[in-house]
Amino acid sequence: MILFSNPKAQYLSHKTAIDAAIANVLDSGWYILGKQMEGFEDEFASYVGTDHGVGVASGTDAITLALRGLSIGTGDDVIAPSHTAVATVAGIEQSGAKAVCADIEAGLYTIDAAHAERLITPQTKAIVAVHLYGQPVDMDAIMDVAKRHGLKVIEDCAQATGAKYKGMRVGSIGDAGCFSFFPTKNLGGFGDGGMVTTNDAGLAEQVRQLRLYGWADDRVSHQPGANSRLDELQAAVLRVKLPHLDDDNAKRRAIADRYDAAFADTGLELPVRRDDVDHVFHLYVIATDRRDEMMNFLKSNDVGAAIHYAEAVHQQPAYEDRVTNQPLIETEATVAKILTLPIYPELTEEDQGAVISAVLEFV
Numbered sequence: 001m002i003l004f005s006n007p008k009a010q011y012l013s014h015k016t017a018i019d020a021a022i023a024n025v026l027d028s029g030w031y032i033l034g035k036q037m038e039g040f041e042d043e044f045a046s047y048v049g050t051d052h053g054v055g056v057a058s059g060t061d062a063i064t065l066a067l068r069g070l071s072i073g074t075g076d077d078v079i080a081p082s083h084t085a086v087a088t089v090a091g092i093e094q095s096g097a098k099a100v101c102a103d104i105e106a107g108l109y110t111i112d113a114a115h116a117e118r119l120i121t122p123q124t125k126a127i128v129a130v131h132l133y134g135q136p137v138d139m140d141a142i143m144d145v146a147k148r149h150g151l152k153v154i155e156d157c158a159q160a161t162g163a164k165y166k167g168m169r170v171g172s173i174g175d176a177g178c179f180s181f182f183p184t185k186n187l188g189g190f191g192d193g194g195m196v197t198t199n200d201a202g203l204a205e206q207v208r209q210l211r212l213y214g215w216a217d218d219r220v221s222h223q224p225g226a227n228s229r230l231d232e233l234q235a236a237v238l239r240v241k242l243p244h245l246d247d248d249n250a251k252r253r254a255i256a257d258r259y260d261a262a263f264a265d266t267g268l269e270l271p272v273r274r275d276d277v278d279h280v281f282h283l284y285v286i287a288t289d290r291r292d293e294m295m296n297f298l299k300s301n302d303v304g305a306a307i308h309y310a311e312a313v314h315q316q317p318a319y320e321d322r323v324t325n326q327p328l329i330e331t332e333a334t335v336a337k338i339l340t341l342p343i344y345p346e347l348t349e350e351d352q353g354a355v356i357s358a359v360l361e362f363v
């Protein structure tokens with residue numbers, strides 16, 4: 001089966017360096033909150049283009065702690081798309097805030113700023129802009145809405161590490177960037193991990209305290225905190241991989257180019273790249289009215305197609321009673337027809353060819 005993502009292939013690409021980095025941490029005797037995490041925080045923030053990076057335990061926690069660090073929580077509303085990993089909304093709710101779901105822009109898969117604006121009430125404190133599949137959100141539109149209504153902007157960059165919007169890396173545009181280092185992500189560890197990036201020194205300090213029981217320098221909790229730390233092993237692995245990220249993202253874009261060209265005349269809806277962005281193709285997502293039939297056909301031909309996501313957040317049992325009180329028309333139409341095809345930097349030309357042949361045979 002050709003997998004739609006393949007973290008083991010990436011381990012094998014950098015095996016010697018990764019094995020050495022892991023052995024180095026094991027030998028050091030220091031496993032939590034040490035030099036590896038601090039070094040990676042600096043290197044990652046400088047890559048993203050922010051003054052600060054704070055390592056946390058996951059992308060979900062990054063969203064929660066960024067919101068809490070901005071004093072957003074119980075009694076506040078936070079707007080986010082419903083077409084996203086459920087983790088975006090889980091991260092908002094962990095802060096105590098109420099998530100309010102907005103629709104997406106047709107064909108682009110990212111939050112519709114105009115719809116988000118219509119959802120703003122006096123309770124609204126922030127918008128979470130999710131750069132889904134590696135496609136940056138229309139950040140000019142989101143920042144404009146946020147500025148006019150006095151809202152904070154959190155970028156959910158879990159699927160878009162390294163992507164650029166008008167020359168700026170995602171995670172450097174809003175008040176905070178939230179990243180996930182889940183193994184399948186464009187920059188992935190071998191376990192869980194996350195990061196909050198920001199130019200706001202006060203927010204960075206808040207997140208540093210919140211990730212560690214709310215402790216200040218005196219090791220006393222001045223506010224209730226969490227245990228949400230990026231461990232030394234993950235940080236050491238991520239430091240090995242970060243210098244390769246731009247090359248890996250270029251490989252993803254080259255595969256996307258090849259798919260785009262091969263499927264140009266098939267009638268399939270292909271991923272539209274927003275103008276003036278570097279899309280990083282965390283996922284290559286097409287759309288077709290024959291989605292289920294196509295997925296079964298591809299799977300029976302050893303092509304690991306998948307659906308991200310078969311149900312939007314507001315359609316899932318845990319959330320259906322509260323994140324929207326209206327239908328989200330574009331979102332609901334989208335989830336019924338999307339299909340993810342294999343894409344990852346190490347996908348061989350031969351396997352790309354096999355994906356293309358199977359898709360063409362189906363259509």
Ligand SMILES: Cc1ncc(COP(=O)(O)O)c(C=O)c1O
Pocket residue numbers: 057058059060061084085087088130132156158159179180181182192193194
């Ligand atoms: C868009 C999005 N946001 C947030 C997350 C949460 O990241 P994590 O799994 O590291 O908590 C993910 C990962 O699944 C994601 O895809």
